[in-house]
Amino acid sequence: xxxxxxxxxxxxxxxxxxxLLRAGGNAVDAALAAMFASFVAEPLLTGLGAGGYxxxxxPGEEPVLLDFFVEAPGRGRAPGAPHAPLITVPVDFGDxxxxxxxxxxxxxxxxxxxxxxxxxxxYARLPLADLVAPAAAHARAGVEVNAQQAYLxxxxxxxxxxxxxAAALYLPAGHAPRVGEVHRDPVLAEALERVAREGAxxxxxxxxxxxxxxxxxxxxxxxxxxxxAAYEAVPRAPVRVAYRGSTVITNPPPSxxxxxxxxxxxxxxxxxxxxxxxxxxxxxxxxxAQRTPEFLQRxxxxxxxxxxxxxxxxxxxxxxxxxxxGEVVPGTGVHLNNMMGEQDLSPYGFFTHPPxxxxxxxxxxxxxxxxxxxxxxxxxxxxxRIRSAILQVVVxxxxxxxxxxxxxxxxxxxxxxxxxYLEPGVDESGLEDRTLVRFQAPNLFFGGAQAVERAGDxxxxxxxxxxxxxxxxx
Numbered sequence: 001x002x003x004x005x006x007x008x009x010x011x012x013x014x015x016x017x018x019x020l021l022r023a024g025g026n027a028v029d030a031a032l033a034a035m036f037a038s039f040v041a042e043p044l045l046t047g048l049g050a051g052g053y054x055x056x057x058x059p060g061e062e063p064v065l066l067d068f069f070v071e072a073p074g075r076g077r078a079p080g081a082p083h084a085p086l087i088t089v090p091v092d093f094g095d096x097x098x099x100x101x102x103x104x105x106x107x108x109x110x111x112x113x114x115x116x117x118x119x120x121x122x123y124a125r126l127p128l129a130d131l132v133a134p135a136a137a138h139a140r141a142g143v144e145v146n147a148q149q150a151y152l153x154x155x156x157x158x159x160x161x162x163x164x165x166a167a168a169l170y171l172p173a174g175h176a177p178r179v180g181e182v183h184r185d186p187v188l189a190e191a192l193e194r195v196a197r198e199g200a201x202x203x204x205x206x207x208x209x210x211x212x213x214x215x216x217x218x219x220x221x222x223x224x225x226x227x228x229a230a231y232e233a234v235p236r237a238p239v240r241v242a243y244r245g246s247t248v249i250t251n252p253p254p255s256x257x258x259x260x261x262x263x264x265x266x267x268x269x270x271x272x273x274x275x276x277x278x279x280x281x282x283x284x285x286x287x288x289a290q291r292t293p294e295f296l297q298r299x300x301x302x303x304x305x306x307x308x309x310x311x312x313x314x315x316x317x318x319x320x321x322x323x324x325x326g327e328v329v330p331g332t333g334v335h336l337n338n339m340m341g342e343q344d345l346s347p348y349g350f351f352t353h354p355p356x357x358x359x360x361x362x363x364x365x366x367x368x369x370x371x372x373x374x375x376x377x378x379x380x381x382x383x384x385r386i387r388s389a390i391l392q393v394v395v396x397x398x399x400x401x402x403x404x405x406x407x408x409x410x411x412x413x414x415x416x417x418x419x420x421y422l423e424p425g426v427d428e429s430g431l432e433d434r435t436l437v438r439f440q441a442p443n444l445f446f447g448g449a450q451a452v453e454r455a456g457d458x459x460x461x462x463x464x465x466x467x468x469x470x471x472x473x474x
Contacts, residue, residue, distance in 0.1 A: 003474035004309035007450040007461035008034050009381065011470030012041040012143050014463070016134035017307055020126060021474030027313035028056060028123040029131060030474075032116055034305045035317055036135035036192055040185055041143045043170070044152050044160075044324055045303040045381070048191060048203070049336040051111040052319030053251055054119055055238060055365035057374045059312035063249050068115025068233040069361055070108040070339040072353035075226035084220025086341045086350060089158045091323070101341030101350075102159055104221030106325045108339045108359065109231045110203075117200040118233040129196040139189035142182035148444070148468030150179045162326030166335070169328050191333025204228045208332050215329045222340070222351075230356065243269045243368070244398045246375065250366040250390075254357075257364035260287040261387045265394065274399035277413065278430045284388055284415040302363060302381035303467075306452045308459055314374035314452075316365035318381075362386045368398060375454050376404070381467060382447030388414045389447030393462075397453060404453040405462035405471075412446040421445070442466055 004027060006017035017034035025033070031054070039047045046052070051070035057063040087103035120128050145153070153160065153176040160170035169185065170177070177183055194202060202208040209228045216223040238249035241262040248265055251258030264283040268275050275283070302320040307313075325338035339359050340351065353359065362384055368376040376397055380389040389412060396407025411425035421437045422428070423446060428436070439445070448467025453460050463469025 002310070002459050004030060004307065005452045005459045005461040005471065005473045006030050006034055006305065006307045007452050007463050007469065007471045008305045009038065009045070009303040009448055009450060009467055009469055010041040010146070010149070011472070012138060013038045013305065014470040014472040016138070017305065018472035018474045019134050020131065021309060023126060023130065025124070025126045025130070026311060027307040027309040027315045028119060029126050030307040030309070031305050031315035031317050032120055032124060032131045033134055034307070035112070035116060035319065036132050037138060038303050038305065038319070040135060040139040040183070040188060042149065042303050043183060043185065044156050044321070046112070046319040046321050047335050048113055048188070049110045049334040050319050050321035051337065051339070052115065052317060053255065053363055053365055054115060054315065054317040055249065055251070055367060056119065056123055057314040057367055057369070058123060059373060063238055063367065065236045065238045065251055065365070066115055066119055066233050067236055067255070067358065068111030068118070069255070069358050070111060070337055071227065071231065072355055072357045072359060073108050073222040073224060073227045073340065074355035075230060076224045077222065077355070083222050087162065089162065091155055091158060100159065100323050100338070102162055102323070102325045102338045103341070104216045104219035104325070104327055106338035106341030107216055107221050107223050107327055107336040109223060109227040110334070110337060111231065111233060112319055113195060113200045113203045114231055115233040117195070128199070132192040132196045136189040136192045139185045139192065142184035145177045145179055145181050145183055146468055147179050150177060153177050156323055159324055159326050163328065165328040165330055166326045169335070185333070187331065188333040204231055208334070211332050212329050212334055212336070215327065216336070219327070227355065241265050243394070244273060246368040246370055246398060248366065248368050248394065251364045255361045255363065257362035257387050258366070261364050261366065261390055263287045264387070264391050268395070275395060277427050280392070280395070280413065281415055281420060284391070287387065288415060304365070304379035304381055304448065304450045306377040306379060306450050306461070308374065308377060308452045308454060310459070312373045314367055314377045316367060316377040316379050318363040318365050318379045320363065364390060366390050366394070368394065376451065378449055378451030380447040380449040382445070384416060385414050385445065385447040388412065389449045393449050393451055403455070404451045404460055408449050408451060408462040408464050411442065414446060
């Protein structure tokens with residue numbers, strides 16, 4: 001058996017986690033090292049100004065979901081106090097143009113630093129300095145841009161150009177980085193090393209927090225010093241659902257995605273195994289029907305990491321920066337999220353969430369457990385497609401007996417508002433009366449699932465080719 005395995009949204013991200021496993025770390029060390037490395041290898045998806053969730057399963061202990069997602073800002077401000085408008089930026093996806101909303105007013109209190117430090121303090125085996133070292137080295141030396149990251153730089157170039165600081169960081173040659181070019185961020189390297197030395201305090205109550213809040217306030221945003229000072233990573237009991245003799249655990253409320261996933265699995269567990277395409281569609285539609293407006297989200301700029309080790313530890317962490325606000329705070333390494341500008345996070349209108357409320361999310365780090373502990377750890381990027389991607393990988397492994405890479409590679413479908421979206425290879429029998437959208441090739445629209453599994457004495461990982469995923473073993 002290998003020492004452990006890490007699956008992530010970029011090969012550099014995965015290898016950073018495996019490096020910590022080789023150094024004697026556990027799966028949490030590996031996931032945290034990979035999370036830090038993703039800040040430079042996947043810079044438009046995540047970072048110090050992002051938020052997320054981590055599902056942890058320590059041997060002999062109850063699993064816990066650590067919630068460090070973004071909150072609504074505005075503590076200490078008078079109700080109704082004026083703020084800058086959101087800035088609308090059109091992003092061309094080729095077949096469609098979508099408006100995103102960025103700027104200082106889009107920024108909410110970030111959670112990745114608080115979450116990483118909380119997890120490291122409670123569960124990590126190695127010093128925090130060791131966990132940030134691979135990421136800091138990559139930030140200084142640079143990471144070669146691959147095809148998936150080049151595509152993201154291309155379509156999000158309007159956000160990268162939104163401010164001089166963002167353009168200087170992401171477009172140093174005056175254009176979106178191309179395949180083979182190198183992205184560097186030495187300021188991020190310094191910020192990561194400061195996390196190692198001082199923990200989260202500078203980012204929430206110290207000089208970094210002060211710089212962030214001053215930057216936002218000067219530009220008419222809502223984020224305040226009170227927001228950052230009050231921020232905490234919150235441990236929660238995961239949602240549990242029985243499925244095919246295993247126990248599946250996932251993200252609980254106030255997040256939405258895990259609850260919807262559990263609803264679909266509960267429905268499928270009462271039907272014959274393996275479920276056919278019509279049964280999968282029925283379960284997806286039943287879950288979709290459970291959504292209330294606060295469940296809605298269409299974020300796609302998300303990344304996931306899964307890790308397991310030989311000692312029985314498992315960790316799954318999903319993070320997102322939205323699309324980024326374009327507000328890069330000089331000298332801090334922080335590109336702030338644009339969660340307050342995500343329309344589907346604010347279904348009753350922008351700026352309607354009270355200050356301090358955690359925003360809703362479809363992100364759903366997930367595990368399957370047997371009597372001996374975790375057998376599968378996974379999660380996905382992909383907005384509303386997160387839950388359908390995870391559901392189909394779980395079905396592939398637990399119902400169809402596929403190894404985790406084959407389950408990830410299998411063609412996917414997704415149901416949204418009465419439309420069935422299909423990748424090539426999905427069996428269309430029984431779908432004659434449905435509205436179908438057939439993709440010509442596998443597409444990142446269908447998510448980016450990264451997963452690891454324990455099969456007997458073997459640890460295996462699967463990376464999603466749709467989003468440039470990679471697997472590294474130790």
